[in-house]
Amino acid sequence: MNWPTAIVHVDMDTFFVSVERLHDRSLIGKPVIVGGGQDGDLRRGVVAACSYESRAFGVHSAMPLAQAMRLCPEAVIVPVGRSNYGEYTSRVRTILESFTDLVEMASPDEAYLDLRGTDLLHGEPIGAAHHIRSRIAAQTGLPVSIGLATTRTQAKIASKLSKPSGLFVVAPGGEAAIVRPLSISALPGLGPKTAKRLNGANIRTLGQLIDAGEERLVRLLGDHGASYYRRAIGKGSAQVTPSRERLQISTEATFGDDIGERELIHGKLARMTMKLGSQLRKREQWAGTLTLKIRYPDFTTLTRREGIEPRTNDDTILYRRARDFFDRVWDGATPLRLLGVGVANMGDAVQGDMFEDEDGRKRERLLQTLDSIGSAKGNARLIWGSALEAKNPPAAPPEME
DNA sequence: TCTGGGGTCCTAGGACCC
DNA sequence: TCTGGGGTCCTAGGACCC
Incomplete structure (x- = not known):
């Protein structure tokens, strides 16, 4: 397969929960919610991360903790910050940097890699992506989802499609076909406000967004419209910028x-x-x-x-x-x-x-x-x-x- | 017993300068 | 008496992400 660009998106599944489970094996298999506010105060806290077991009860991240506890009374609540999450971010980063210098940590539990020039050492992109996933699992014990595609946006969509703990590949040229059935909300950066406006114009799936065309999207959403269109069809950025100074x-x-x-x-x-x-x-x-x-x-x-x-x-x-x-x-x-x-x-x-x-x-x-x-x-x-x-x-x- | 904490990027409008 | 246009810097706030 010929990859003009090969971008990998690495996403640690339920990161805070996974780290807490490494420190406390008894949390494995149970509904676990990591959350809270200042100084462990649960009264005004929200859910920072929740296990798949708790999601089955309707719990999701950013939900008020009190509401989450009503939905899932048997959940184990772990105060956010009990373990040192940064330590695991560093360890994952070190593993990723053993594949390439072109690693961008987008958040504590997410990274982009540009695989250009790694084929001699690590083989073609699909093989390298497999290695990344198994090496993180073996060396840290953290479950991780991997997306491989030609652009950042497509790689991030792919890692989400691979959850939990999978690998999903969007082959060059297959971008539009993969995203067409997905909801517009699956496009990174397209939040609830924009989704509502698009729904008002009868655009609900990325297929409908692509069919609307760039001009109509610009009329609806201004300059952002062009960016959504280009990223949806696979013409988005493939630029990976190794992490910068904080702004x-x-x-x-x-x-x-x-x-x-x-x-x-x-x-x-x-x-x-x-x-x-x-x-x-x-x-x-x-x-x-x-x-x-x-x-x-x-x-x-x-x-x-x-x-x-x-x-x-x-x-x-x-x-x-x-x-x-x-x-x-x-x-x-x-x-x-x-x-x-x-x-x-x-x-x-x-x-x-x-x-x-x-x-x-x-x-x-x-x-x-x-x-x-x-x-x-x-x-x-x-x-x-x-x-x-x-x-x-x-x-x-x-x-x- | 509604709605955290840490960020990034973008836009709009006013001030100011030439 | 008139009153353009472009560039840049600054602040406020919206939208979004994990």
Whole structure:
């Protein structure tokens, strides 16, 4: 078979559940739900992953946990984060990189590979895809689904068709025929809003979408329409980009109980900005944009961004900016359901500016030392101590567990 | 006892500049 | 008194993904 391009999509089946089962064999064969919110709080949590046994009861991911427990009372609930999922992501990545350098981790449990140039070492694409699947199973114990096709979109559709734990091949030239019977929702990136609009135009299957033609889809959906059409017929991208630097970092929390006390919220902001600062320094990045997100009990959600000049990764600067920003955005009365803060627009520090004075150099050394030695909690206390000694101490102390 | 947390990409409109 | 057009940067928010 002649493959002009050969893209493999690797998808770990029920990833969090599979990892938990490696650590606790008793979970095998049972309905298992991994989920929860902040600090293991189940009240406002959702399903992060669920086993096939629980799906038989109608449970699916992103469903409120309370609803999932009603549908499947016998399910075993495992708090998300009990095991170290990142460790398994790294192990899978290492295995994939033994096949080719062209590996793109699209999420912790998903990857794309470009098989060009691997035939001498690993044989033709179908054989290589088999090897990838068996090697991940043998070396990690994780079930994995594999799709092989000429483009990213087709490979992802193929891996879904192969579930659970299979291999599905879309041969070159067979793309349109394979997708025609599928629902339009099977096309990656075509979500519920777009599906609804297309249904309104009597387009329900990818066959109907293809028959509608590119022009009509552009009239219905704008520029996106052309992209859906091209990807459906197998003319989508075959570009695999080995994983990039993060473009943004954020953290957010939905509170078990809504909170309306300004000082308590400032304390949450302090902890969140410390976490962001530490992650930025670990990556040696400086952030040029701060983002703030708040959600009120009625689910109204506001997001705001503003520039930080000069760029920074200093906890205290991030905290003061976030706090001032928050005080300008919050109405001061309505309690919050959710608070989030993030950074973006990363780049290099402006040399010789931020740390010009002796105080600044001292703080930089302090932060570096703390990052290298301490636990996050220990860091938070020590850095807060230093912030209090600064010339303009923040108004409210952060809350510590 | 409705609706998590972490991301990416795209669009639209305003400000500003030439 | 008039008032184009293009480019770029910035912010807000929508849609989507796992």
